[in-house]
Amino acid sequence: MHPALAAAAEAVRRDLPPAHAPLLDPAVEQRAWWLAQWEDGAELVLGLLAQDVQEAVHAVDPDWPACTESSCPAREAHALFVEPDLGPDPFWTCHRTGLPVAPVGGLHP
Ligand SMILES: [Zn+2]
Numbered sequence: 006m007h008p009a010l011a012a013a014a015e016a017v018r019r020d021l022p023p024a025h026a027p028l029l030d031p032a033v034e035q036r037a038w039w040l041a042q043w044e045d046g047a048e049l050v051l052g053l054l055a056q057d058v059q060e061a062v063h064a065v066d067p068d069w070p071a072c073t074e075s076s077c078p079a080r081e082a083h084a085l086f087v088e089p090d091l092g093p094d095p096f097w098t099c100h101r102t103g104l105p106v107a108p109v110g111g112l113h114p
Contacts, residue, residue, distance in 0.1 A: 009047035016110025032057040052095030074099040
């Protein structure tokens, strides 16, 4: 496996509740194919994999991962989203306040 994808899978696994862990492998497989087509995409793969997995989780849990930003008026009541949606160094971000909450892979320090 491409080292960037292996690192991304490890990071997303840290953020993911154990109950949703089975959703990771199919997403990693899809991104392995994508990365094989476009090697330059390596720096984007962490943010993309997190979004792929979030989309899969949202089929069963639309609020994952719950916002924990202390200044947010809707804390614990909405999902964080990955910013930037296409770029390196992605963060789980509260879109109500616009504040980054944790890097992808760092939700549970
Ligand atoms: Zn929020």
